[in-house]
Amino acid sequence: AFIVADKVTLLSRRADDAVEDGVRWESDGGGEYSIEAVEREDRGTEVILHLKEEEKEFLSKWSIRSLISRYSDHIGFPIRMPKEDEEGEEKGSGWEEINQASALWSLPKSEISDEEYQSFYKYLTHDLDDALCWAHNKVEGNQSYTTLLYVPGTAPMDMMLQRDERSGLRLYVNRVFIMDAAQSLLPHYLRFIRGVVDSSDLPLNVSRELLQENELVGKIRSAVIRRSLDLIGKMAKDDAEQYAKFWQQFGPVNQG
Incomplete structure (x- = not known):
């Protein structure tokens, strides 16, 4: 939060607490914080970001919607914003859900139809053609992750020129989007494979550099290669x- 805000305020009250038992927490990110009891009519928690002057772009409704759609489209709970009219003004009542709040790869294979697999492939890749085939696997144990791999029906033109910047799999951590082309998970000769890897064990702040050094990533890479070749x-x-x-x-x- 402090990347974009110079102060964060949190207001909270448990459902079974009295109105006067609300809590206000506040910090400027410098290592210290204040906390005090306050009256709060509403139950639940409210987080207020006091944005830095140079980060005011995040006050834009379009920016917020774009960020949620990109990074939190598949998390396991809905994100809602006030409904708007055709001119982009809030209607004053009602909320609309702006993320899918589900991840197809997290469902059992028995509950997913071929049409749903193909529809997700087109959503993922923006390809107009169907995928040739796919493999959906879930690993649980010392490490937990899910892979959904597709072999596309057509090769993009830029692959022929060895300039495919989209190569790699889309990486998620607990259904939160991390990066769009995690090339560390695929060797160059399998760069045409598309799909997602969702890990329960990687940190949310994993970087491309850390991906190259992470032992778990090496194990996932080996599994992805094997499953791609098997497919x-x-x-x-x-x-x-x-x-x-x-x-x-x-x-x-x-x-x-």
């Missing part, structure tokens, strides 16, 4: 027509 191998064995399409699109890319 392609299964397609070659079970569906010669689909594999021919795959080779037509991606064989020249990996030979170049």
